[in-house]
Amino acid sequence: MGVADEPIAIVGAGAVGGLIAAELHAAGNRVTMCVRRPFDRLVVDREDAPREFAVAPPGLAVATSPGDVRPVRWVVVALKAQDAAAAAPWLARLVGDGTTVVAVQNGIEQRERLEPHASGAPVVPALADTAVERIGPGRLVHRGGELVTVADAPGMAGFARLFHGxxxxxxxxxxxxxxxxRKLLANIAANPLTTLTGRRMEVFTDPGIRALALGLVREAAAAGRAEGARLADDEAERVLARCDGYPPDAGSSMLHDRLAGRPLEHDALTGAVLRAATRHDLPAPLNQAVLALLAALDGAP
Incomplete structure (x- = not known):
């Protein structure tokens, strides 16, 4: 079971944040979801073990205003990268002595994005490897993937224990x-190509899309190695193998955002690759072209 005397706040209970909230609550923790619109049930639809939880404080609570919360030991920020500044009013109220902020976001710049808004609390980056879609307030479809990778930092063993159970x-x-x-390499293949084609993961059965994905990932892997990442020579092929392992009807988070009319996360993904490539004078023409297309799509009326 979790550590029930350490309350946890989730800022951004969308797909990933909602799943984390559900599993922390299932493990016996007191969880507050900080959201824009209230809901009275948290439902996670999955084929093997669907879960449904009533919002009933103090075990599981919903807050729609920063004025409704107080400092907690752990804050999980699961907002999209482009929405990081929206965490600031919540963090101003949630951060106190001993608070740690865990940034569960895509990309490689989690700490840099959130530290200016964290009210002085330490920010620990994390990655979620899950195929989960938000289909409505408090309603998720979890198609697979149960891994959360957290930077090993002082005190984080206590955070991991919260999920036991x-x-x-x-x-x-x-x-x-x-x-x-490694996660970014998968993201800069799956997210842009599903979004630009409007198709789900089955799009990777198309030979032309596979070739383009390999090119995108090879450019990004070169930038990652220059940044100090220990990436294998065949990293691009491994990424495609991972994409093949997802259900064909699974969508990417960026595709879900496009279909819902929300802003896209292209700058935190493909943009981060280009910034790293520029730092090391490495060419990345495929990623540059894809970023231009995504930016145009994001700005379309």
């Missing part, structure tokens, strides 16, 4: 640079 597996990673680049 839930379905998510939390791993403390001493080489978070490599782990974050």
């Amino acid at each position: 839930g379905a998510l597996r939390v791993v403390l990673e001493p080489d978070f640079t490599t782990a974050s680049w």
Whole structure:
């Protein structure tokens, strides 16, 4: 079971944040979800073991205003990268003595994005390897993936223990640079190509899309190695193998955002690759072209 005397706040209870909230609550923790619109049930639909939890404080609570919360030991920020600034009013109220902020976001710049808004609390980056879709307030579809990778930092073993008894597996990673680049490589293949084509993971059965994905990942892997990530020579082929392992009807988070009319996360993914490539004078023409297309799509009326 979790550590029930250490209250936890989840800022951004969308797909990933909602799943984390559900599993922390299932493990016996007191969880407050900080959201824009209230809901009275948290439902996680999955084929093997669907879960449904009533919102009933103090075990599971919903807050819609920063004025409704107080400092807690742990804050999980699961907002999309482009929405990081929206965490500031919540963190101003949630951070107190001894608070740690765990940033569960895509990309390689989690700490840099959130530290300006964290009210002085330490920010520990984390990655979620899950196929989960938010289909409505408090309603999720979890198609697979139960891994959360957290940078190994002082005190984080206590955070991992909070999940004992839930379905998510939390791993403390001493080489978070490599782990974050590996996740980024998968993201810069799956997210842009599903979004630009409007198709789900089955799109990777198309030979032309596979070739483009390999090119994107090879450019990014070169930038990652220059940044200190320990990436294999065949990292691109491994990424495609991982993509093949997802259910064909699974979508990417960026595709879900496009279909819902929400802003896209392209700058935190493909943009981060280009910034790293520029730092090391490495060419990345495929990623540059994809970023231009995503930016145009994001800005379309």
